[in-house]
Amino acid sequence: MESHIGESKETRANDPSSSSLSLCMGSSAADKFSDDPITPIGGFFLQPQMDQIIHCTMGFKNPIDIAAIKSHLKTSLLLSHPRFSSLMVRGPRGLKQWHRTSHVDVDHHVIVVHNPVTASSNFDHEAAVNTYLADLSTSSGLSADKPLWEFHLLMAHNCGVFRIHHALGDGASLMSLFSASFRGAEEEEKLPALGSVGKKKNRVNGEKGWWVLLIGFVGMVWFSLIFVVEFALRSLWVCDRKTEISGGDGVELWPRKLATARFKLQDMKLVKKSVPNATINDVLVGVVSAGLSRYLDHRTPNGLPEGLRITGVVLANLREQHRLQEQSDLMKSNSGSSWGNKFSTFLLPIYYKKSSETEPLEYLRRAKVIMDRKKQSLEAFFSYKIGCILMTYLGAEIATWLLYRIVCNTSFAISNILGPQEEIAVGGNPVTYLRVNTSSLPHALTMHMVSYVERADMQISVAKDIIPDPEFLAKGFEEALLDMKEAAHCETND
Template identity: 55%
Template sequence: MDQVINCAVSVDDSIDVDAVKLEISNSILVKHPRFSSIMVKDSCGRERWRKVEVNVDEHFIIRRESQITDDPSISDEDAVNDYLADLSVSTPLSLSKPLWEFHLLLAHKYAVLRLHHSLGDGISLMSMFLSCCRRADDPNQRPTTHGIGASSSSNDRKIWSLLTKLLKVIWYTLVYVIEFALRTLWLKDKRTAISGGAGVELWPRKLATAKFKIDDMKTVKKVIPNATINDVLFGIISCGLSRYLDLRSPKALKEGLQLTGAAMINLRKQSGLQDFSELMDSKKGARWGNKFGMLLLPIYYHKGGSDPLQFVKRSKAMIDKKKLSLEGPCSYKIGNFVMSFFGPKLAGVLNYRILSNTTFTISNVIGPQEDITFGGNHISSVRVTSSSLPHAITMHMVSYAGKADMQISVAKDIIPDPKVLAKCFQDALLEMKEAATTIAKS
């Protein structure tokens, strides 16, 4: 699908171009097999990786002008978001060199790392990025990786008998795998003001950032038994999209209308970030690359005035069922089977159809818990988005040092006001926090 990941990193001080190039030249990145190979076709037309010599200078694009845009009133954040939105539809990665590049936007103190998704998934790439960074409070230490991620709960063993749980696993897996197959064939969401579809990945884009505090999400999580940050995030998405649809098409939508999101889940044994050395060691079993399954996560439209915490409770109930199923591993095995026996073209077509028949993409990658530096320069934010998906709205959240930024990429002819949508998400969390605080005090 030629999907490209765009990671925007902002720093506090002016970017030293030579220092950044030196850091990259000495990093594991240029030595990694995927980052030092190009994709070629053999005599039978099959694509293969071929090792090449990496010229770091060829992978750097330096923008030295004072502004990306002609309007000096536009903030650095908005200017970089506009730049990323343009890149996502107008500038593919060159196939004549390894599929990654750095854009240094010197006037805005931003570095944009662009990578083809074939180089790795979010867990792999974030783990590699952190291997090149250092903790701000101790430059001799690398950022924390082990222990970052959602831990599985053992309460299930105490509440349900093993037989009951096994029956639920079988039932939910059967139901969700059948639904997955139907999505591939013909089943699709009803059209709304935020629907995309085949070809929408080529439409012009806009980008906005929704900003959250992890502590606010934890406040909400505490008042809902056994809830996780992902439950809260999906509650925010559900509430925020309902609010936005109320603004765009009031009285036009049926209460309880289903909107389906496509979410990717890590299938490695360790949840969350991985130790980079273990990713590169085939004997460890963590495995570099793309090792994720797809979940279809439905949300339901509800008119304004609802208790905001109800969105989280409904999301938790749905996600708990998904966790009991084997939908993620099954989707990975099915995709791997199709790829192995029928080739990447058919696998790509099936994947594309699933996305065309759903409404949005959502991902959440856990970043470092502490402040970090790269090449001695303090990093103030890390944001990620991706291109080439046939959704009118894609959302990618990355947490960093107590904050979480969600990049919202939209097809601007369908969703012309992504900042309004971002505010709907932010307001949803604030209302949830207020309701949770009231419950905690009572």
């Protein structure tokens, strides 16, 4: 949930991996050892305008042992997965396919960086790693001569960066595979506990229950119609008013900066209890709403119109089971939790409110109303199906152009991925933090949050010529959550 890699559009257009695809969409890539076609969604991420690489950053507790990490990778479940041991090749009809190789040379995939990264005069490891990631977002692609993944080891910063092409799978797939491949730090044979989202139980008892179902059905039809029409209009001409965070056509090639906002999951859970039936995602949207309002107050002293709409693109997991899955589930193409790119997008409207005049929990209440309507609708499902139909029958170029227009006509992108709830380890070295970001989009602002153990880190990637101070923005998000926590505590005491 997401070229973009520093080459000119012309150069990337000539890359053979960017050829258009027009295959029928399956639930995920097939689980064969023979050549498999690249699905339309996978092919979409190979298009020049939307070429995407996922960066998964791991901080290590102990100094990096290169030999131990290579040995772990060679014997891990990661290399047994077909996508991580397959090349992209051109098939008999000229279409791109996954071709399983007989041998993966780990030495060609592990990139060791010995020298420290210079981030600023006030050097620190986090800033240095974020500088490295920002450079990767616009300056370096993945070679088609080997499977489309790499593991960069930043020795001076005790950190590793997995670079995985989005055509291989989405964030939920990759997090599941990592959890299965990198066992818990305490017990190597134990699969780490995985985050989960509980399912709501619908009770249909008597006449009242059926009325509730009827009202819910009418609401689903109504909101689906409104949101799908709006989604279509966004792909054509409807766009946000320009603000201090707006991107646009070509911004994916602009230099990037990264900052990290750090949250405690316990704080988010406490805040969500202050509003009945709220979720962690509601809290996240509320935090983003409050943080962006603070940032716009900071950047626009003359103020903005109260209630100004700022629209984001949300990446949503479409799997039947939202929890992370074991490796055996990931390998089943007919599973509801199967491997691949099984996610969609929906539009998220948030509204500017002057931060000094708004009660903190009001942002959460507004976020819950918006998210409830989105969950009640079928917007994400329809956008996924329509995208597949467009890719299949009109070709990748037209489908990509339409989604590119949606990104250009909105103001930000955001995702939230459930991560392991217990500590994982690579080569016996415990992982202290887990973060995700992707290569650049036409948005000037993208946010990707991952929960790991008892914390949640959000990587904030910005076009630095538009948003020169992402650290201020990250601090605003952190303070917004703390303000909500304090307000929730006061309400509880009252």
